[in-house]
Amino acid sequence: MATFGERIANFFSGNDTETQEGLHGLFVTELRNIYYAEKQAVDALGEQADAATTDEVRNAFLQHQQESRNQIARLEQVFQSLNVDVEEGSCAAIDGLAEDARMVVSNTHSGSLTRDAGLIMAAQKVEHHEIASYGSVVTLAQIMGHTQAAQLLQQTLDEEKNTDKKLTQLAESFINDRANSESGDMGSSDRDQYSGSVVNPDGTRYSDSSSQTYQSGESYSGTQSGSSTGSTGTYRSGNDATLGGTMGI
Ligand SMILES: [Fe+2]
Numbered sequence: 001m002a003t004f005g006e007r008i009a010n011f012f013s014g015n016d017t018e019t020q021e022g023l024h025g026l027f028v029t030e031l032r033n034i035y036y037a038e039k040q041a042v043d044a045l046g047e048q049a050d051a052a053t054t055d056e057v058r059n060a061f062l063q064h065q066q067e068s069r070n071q072i073a074r075l076e077q078v079f080q081s082l083n084v085d086v087e088e089g090s091c092a093a094i095d096g097l098a099e100d101a102r103m104v105v106s107n108t109h110s111g112s113l114t115r116d117a118g119l120i121m122a123a124q125k126v127e128h129h130e131i132a133s134y135g136s137v138v139t140l141a142q143i144m145g146h147t148q149a150a151q152l153l154q155q156t157l158d159e160e161k162n163t164d165k166k167l168t169q170l171a172e173s174f175i176n177d178r179a180n181s182e183s184g185d186m187g188s189s190d191r192d193q194y195s196g197s198v199v200n201p202d203g204t205r206y207s208d209s210s211s212q213t214y215q216s217g218e219s220y221s222g223t224q225s226g227s228s229t230g231s232t233g234t235y236r237s238g239n240d241a242t243l244g245g246t247m248g249i
Pocket residue numbers: 038041068071130160
């Protein structure tokens with residue numbers, strides 16, 4: 001019979017010798033659940049890109065969709081490094097979050113900025129879920145000494161955090177744009193500070209394709225915090241504020 005100390009040590013190395021259950025099984029199960037979630041996210045991002053109003057949001061989703069495909073391939077590398085079968089688990093959370101995003105689409109008008117704001121919020125909920133999931137499996141991989149897996153998973157965790165910050169920047173640019181358009185009393189220098197700042201008075205799709213509008217995936221390629229400069233314009237960003245509030249990550 002193992003001592004309590006030995007049992008703890010075995011648990012953190014992967015298996016409780018008394019029950020044959022432990023962190024290793026939890027780790028692999030969680031990886032399979034994340035694998036499933038990433039695949040669902042790829043499909044959901046495609047739907048959301050199709051539904052988006054603006055090119056900026058559409059391109060942000062398409063860019064992250066491709067990033068997610070790379071993350072799926074990285075997870076397959078993780079499975080191989082652990083010498084376990086590549087299998088999809090399940091994830092009720094991602095199913096629900098994807099459904100929430102569909103509700104945003106059905107509850108907003110096509111071509112409205114409100115739809116894009118809602119889609120960004122929905123996408124950030126997915127990102128926060130992924131950040132929590134990857135953060136957990138990075139910790140488990142480190143505890144059990146799976147160095148390669150830990151490095152691969154950390155890479156994805158960093159990407160997810162970066163995506164979340166980019167979405168925040170994008171959201172704030174829309175909020176600023178809208179406020180700028182609706183107030184109508186800001187000076188030209190303020191207007192010029194925001195790219196694509198032409199919003200129809202009713203708040204629906206703005207169709208400005210002039211040089212002030214930043215283009216496609218370059219639109220939010222600046223730094224992750226503070227004021228950042230994109231390819232053709234400057235937009236403000238906060239620290240870690242999401243569309244709906246602040247976050248502590
Ligand atoms: Fe992801």
